[in-house]
Amino acid sequence: MPELTYIEALRQGLWEEMERDERVFLLGEDIGLYGGAFKLTAGFRDHFGERRVIDTPISENAVVGAAAGAAHMGLLPVVEMQFIDFISCAYDILTNYVATARYRAGLETSIVVRGPAGGYVRGGPFHSQVPEAAFFHTPGLKLVCPATARDAKGLIKAAIRDPDPVIYFEHKFLYRRVREDLPEGEDVITPIGRARVSREGSDLTIVSWSATVWKALEAADALAEEGASVEVIDLRTLLPMDDAAIVESVRKTGKLLVVHEDTRTGGVAGEITARVNEQAFEWLDGPILRVTAADTPIPYSAPLEDHVLPQTEDIVRAARKLLEY
Numbered sequence: 001m002p003e004l005t006y007i008e009a010l011r012q013g014l015w016e017e018m019e020r021d022e023r024v025f026l027l028g029e030d031i032g033l034y035g036g037a038f039k040l041t042a043g044f045r046d047h048f049g050e051r052r053v054i055d056t057p058i059s060e061n062a063v064v065g066a067a068a069g070a071a072h073m074g075l076l077p078v079v080e081m082q083f084i085d086f087i088s089c090a091y092d093i094l095t096n097y098v099a100t101a102r103y104r105a106g107l108e109t110s111i112v113v114r115g116p117a118g119g120y121v122r123g124g125p126f127h128s129q130v131p132e133a134a135f136f137h138t139p140g141l142k143l144v145c146p147a148t149a150r151d152a153k154g155l156i157k158a159a160i161r162d163p164d165p166v167i168y169f170e171h172k173f174l175y176r177r178v179r180e181d182l183p184e185g186e187d188v189i190t191p192i193g194r195a196r197v198s199r200e201g202s203d204l205t206i207v208s209w210s211a212t213v214w215k216a217l218e219a220a221d222a223l224a225e226e227g228a229s230v231e232v233i234d235l236r237t238l239l240p241m242d243d244a245a246i247v248e249s250v251r252k253t254g255k256l257l258v259v260h261e262d263t264r265t266g267g268v269a270g271e272i273t274a275r276v277n278e279q280a281f282e283w284l285d286g287p288i289l290r291v292t293a294a295d296t297p298i299p300y301s302a303p304l305e306d307h308v309l310p311q312t313e314d315i316v317r318a319a320r321k322l323l324e325y
Contacts, residue, residue: 004182006149007175011040013153013188014078017160018048021076024160025052027063028080037082038116038175060089067111068098076160081115084169085129098165099140112159114168118211118261119309121173125297128305130210130262135167136238136271142166142192143238147213149180151236154190162192171211178214193237195245201231204319205249207272208259209235212310216259219315228323238268246272247280254285255322259315264292286325291318 004012018024025048026041032055035042045053056063060081067077081087087094094113101107119128135141142164146152152170159166182188198213199220206216213234220230231249235242250256256276258269269290276288294308 002182002184003179004149004153005176006146006152006170006178007038007040009149009153009180009182010156010170012182013156014041015044016187017157018044018052023074024076024078025054025070026078026080027054027056027067029056029058029063029082031055031080036080038172041080060086061093064090064093064098064111064113067113068093068101068109071109071111072101072107076110078112078114078160081113083127084115084117084131085126087113087115087131087167088134091134094135094141094165094167095138099138102164103140108163109165110163112156112166112168114156114159114170116172116175117169118171118173119298119305120211122300122302122305123298124300128298130169132169132238133262133267136268140164141239143169144192144236145169145171145210145238146190146236147171147174147178147198147210147234149178150182150188151190151196153182154188155192155236157187158189158192161189166192169210173211174214190236193240193242195242196234196236197231197245197249198234199230199232201229201253203229203253204255204257204323205231205233205246205253206257206259206315206319207233207235207246207249209238210261212259212261215310215312215315218312219319222312222316223319228319230319241272241275243275243279246276250276250280251283254283255325256284256288257291257315257318257322258288259291259310261293261309263295264290265295267292286322289318289322291315
C-alpha cells in the first residue's frame with residue numbers, strides 16, 4: 001500500500017472521480033496551466049484536457065454561478081477557491097441561490113466548493129481563516145472538514161457523488177504533514193455525516209475536526225501520562241452533524257471539551273454545547289468547555305499566531321480543569 005500525504009490523497013480522489021465519471025470537471029483560478037497555488041491539480045489539464053480543467057477569471061461569485069448552472073444541466077463541477085478565505089466573495093450566491101435551489105425550484109445542484117483553509121502556517125489574516133461558522137447556519141449546504149489523508153480522499157469522492165452542494169474545507173497545514181497508507185485503486189468513500197472515534201477513552205470526551213484533531217490527540221497522549229483516559233471524536237462533517245456519536249461518547253465519559261480552530265464567538269462549539277445540553281444533560285458530570293481561537297484576525301507574527309490559535313497545552317489545561325469535577 002502506498003503512503004500518501006493528505007494533499008496526494010485528495011489529488012488521487014479527484015483524479016479517480018474524473019476518470020470514473022466524465023461529467024466531473026474542475027474550475028478555478030490558476031488550476032490548469034499553473035496547476036493550482038499548491039500544485040494539487042498539476043498535470044490534470046494535460047491528462048483531462050482544457051474543457052474539463054478550466055482556468056477562470058478572478059471572480060469567485062462568477063465561478064460558483066457557472067458551476068451551479070452546469071450542475072443544473074447534469075454536470076458535476078468541482079470549484080477550487082485558491083484560498084478558502086475568498087469564499088466570502090461568493091457568499092451571496094452560495095447562501096441565497098445554491099443552498100436554496102432544490103427547495104425553491106427542485107433543482108439538483110451537485111457542486112463541490114473546495115479550498116485550502118486554516119492557520120498554523122504564518123499566512124496572516126487573508127490566508128488563514130476557517131469560515132465554517134459563516135455557512136454552518138445555512139440549510140441546504142453540507143460542510144466537510146477532513147483531518148486524515150484517508151478522509152481527505154474519501155470525503156472528496158463522497159462530496160462529488162452527493163446530490164447536494166458541499167463546501168469542502170481542506171486544511172493546508174495538513175497537506176504535507178499527515179500521511180497514511182492507502183490501497184491503490186481502492187474506492188475509498190467516507191460517509192458524509194458520520195463521525196469517527198480517533199481514540200477511545202473513558203474519563204473525558206474531546207470533540208474536534210480538521211487540524212485540531214491532531215492537537216486533541218497530542219493532548220490525549222499527554223493526559224494519559226497523568227492517568228486520564230481521553231476519548232477523541234473527529235466529527236469529519238459539520239453539516240450534517242453526527243449528534244449520535246457525540247451523545248454516545250458523552251454518556252460514556254460524562255465530560256465534554258469541544259476544540260476548534262475558528263473564533264470563539266458564534267463558533268460551532270456553541271451549537272454542539274446546546275445539542276448536548278438538550279440530548280445528554282443527565283449524563284454530564286461537569287460543564288461543557290471550549291478551546292478555540294481568540295476573537296481576532298490571525299496575525300502574521302509567529303508568536304502572536306501561536307497565542308491566538310488553540311494549542312495542545314491549551315487543550316491539556318482545559319481538560320485538567322474539567323477532570324477535576
